[in-house]
Amino acid sequence: MSDIQAGTNRVAIQAATGQTYGKATEQMNAQRAVPMGAPPTETQRPSGPMPGSLTPLTAPTERPQEPITTGAPFGAGAGSEVMSQPIMPQPGSNADLAERLRAIASLYPNPNILNLIAQLEAR
Secondary structure, X not given: OOOEOOOOOEXXXXXOOOOXXXXXXXXXXXXXXXXXXXXXXXXHOOOOOOOOOOOOOXXXXXXXXXXXOOOOOOOOOOOXXXXXXXXXXXXXXXXXXXXXXXXXXXXXXXXXXXXXXXXXXXX
């Protein structure tokens, strides 16, 4: 593994050994032009289930007495009110705008955005 440069989030410039004449310099110049970032840390890795840990689509049902249309706004079984979370707000609605602003606020916390969300939810 390569070392991280002190005070930066970049991998130190280095070249492979045993290259033909001039290739190592060419490789190092390319790294200066476009520095390599540091390898991902544990907090940068995506969260969620590990690959292969979900129930396969071909597995037998875990709810044999429940109609396949449960959770849908049509057919047998309970409707969308049994879903733990609304499917999607109507595009362009206040709920849709508030949801989009929540996503922005999670990336760029800002009291003005939070005030807008509160105003939209009060309507």
